[in-house]
Amino acid sequence: MSSLSNVAELPITDRRELVEYLASGSRPRTDWRIGTEHEKFGFRTDDLRPPTFDGERGIEALLEGLVRFGWEPVREHGRTIALVRDGASVTLEPAGQLELSGGQLETIHDTCRETNTHLTEVKAVASELGLGFLGMGFQPKWRRDEMPWMPKGRYKIMRDYMPKRGGLGLDMMTRTCTVQVNLDFQSEADMVKKFRTSLALQPIATALFADSPFTEGKPNGFLSYRSHIWTDTDPDRTGMLDFVFEDGFGFERYTDYLLDVPMYFVYRNGEYLDASGKSFRKFLDGKLDVTPGALPTLRDWSDHMTTAFPEVRLKKYLEMRGADSGPWNRICALPAFWVGLLYDDASLDAAWDLMKDYSREERHALRDGVPRHALKLPARLGNTQATVRELAIEALKISAAGLARRDRRNKSGVDERVFLDPLIESAEANQTPAERKLALYEGPWAGNIDRVFSEFQY
Secondary structure, eight states: OOOGGGGSBOOOOOEEEEEEEETTOOOOGGGGOOEEEEEEEEEEEOOOOOOOOSSOOOOOOHHHHHGGOOOOEEETTTTTEEEEETTTTEEEEEEEEEEEOOOOOOHHHHHHHHHHHHHHHHHHHHHHHEEEEOSBBBOSSGGGGOOOOOHHHHHHHHHHGGTOOOSHHHHHHHOOOOOEEEOOOOOHHHHHHHHHHHHHHHHHHHHHTTBOOEEEEEESSSSSSSHHHHGGGOOEEEEEOOOGGSTOOSSHHHHHHHHHHOOOOOTTTTEEOOOTTOOOOHHTTOOOOTTTTTBHHHHHHHHHTTOOOEEESSSSEEEEEEEEEEEEEHHHHHHHHHHHHHHSSHHHHHHHHHHHTOHHHHHHHHHHHHHHHHHGSSEEETTTTEEEEHHHHHHHHHHHHHHHHHBEEEEEETTGGGGGGHHHHHHHHTTOOOHHHHHHHTTTTTTTTTHHHHHBBB
């Protein structure tokens, strides 16, 4: 998961360079790392409204308050819009959802320490501003038109373009939060195997992490409404990528997919130029009308790759994108789940065996069914009719075995399997975080969604 160098600013003259850029992510096993990202909703503790960017209690004030912990501010047009420190960053989603993009770490123990440090720092500053933070997959209380917008150039372009391609794209931007993990591969063949396995299993993660059952204060009929939103965001850049399972898939085929994803923008001289709906292929030929005659750079290509939103995304590493955000222990559970499955050869083989004979139709049935039914969705385990819960239990066993073989222990001698405990508990109880909150809403909370902010804030 290495960063761009000065080479990124040189013009691209051949499509082959784009393929080689992806291939250059291959790393020997000894260099594999874990990069975890999570987003969370801010709210004002007095009225529960999301904080605006400006003002004494705004998101910019929070970012500037975090500078005391050694974060370096990143500015756009003189405004603090992000922070960086030791290979990690704190950034803003369109409505001010606060994201930690963690550093490249060796173990889940390191990831959990990083997460705890970040949440402790955020809480220290937020409490001074009368703010709190909540981890869920979808904003449980406020309407889309009540969400603020952050002053980032790329978001204005996306805000204008999204409604042209789907009915829920603006909800995705303003009212969703996710947790994801970024993992390495050692070769094209290794990438292909990990991509196929993780893509087929992504609905299982969606079910285990389902935590978005409310819209505007009421149950919405889904357990992961965040996952459902992606089905009506933009068909050009979302979905299960059936071509990944076809013979011959590799870096070239994914490059061609990305070249066919319509552009959003080009970044030049500190400004985002609106290129929404335009073709990167034309850009390669120097025929992009917003930058006449200009050729793209690897930095442009890297930016463009971030505008595709499939369930698993390939950059110079693989991103697992299927999970709702949630409480702190699930931030650590998500990388543990996938590291156990993908970073151990025997577990990777077993995980693929679990899903390899699923048809395209069965994979799509899982993807389309888990947002509403999660663990209780009917599924197939081998030749036996089962539910997603049984698939999840098998996947968790495989992951735990992989983590045991990794044998990465903390100072107390505990290995990484401990981070799977919340997922195992959920699968065994056949109850997602969403169903737990629905039970509270219908019981002790007596239909008052405000209770979720006080009882589940970080």
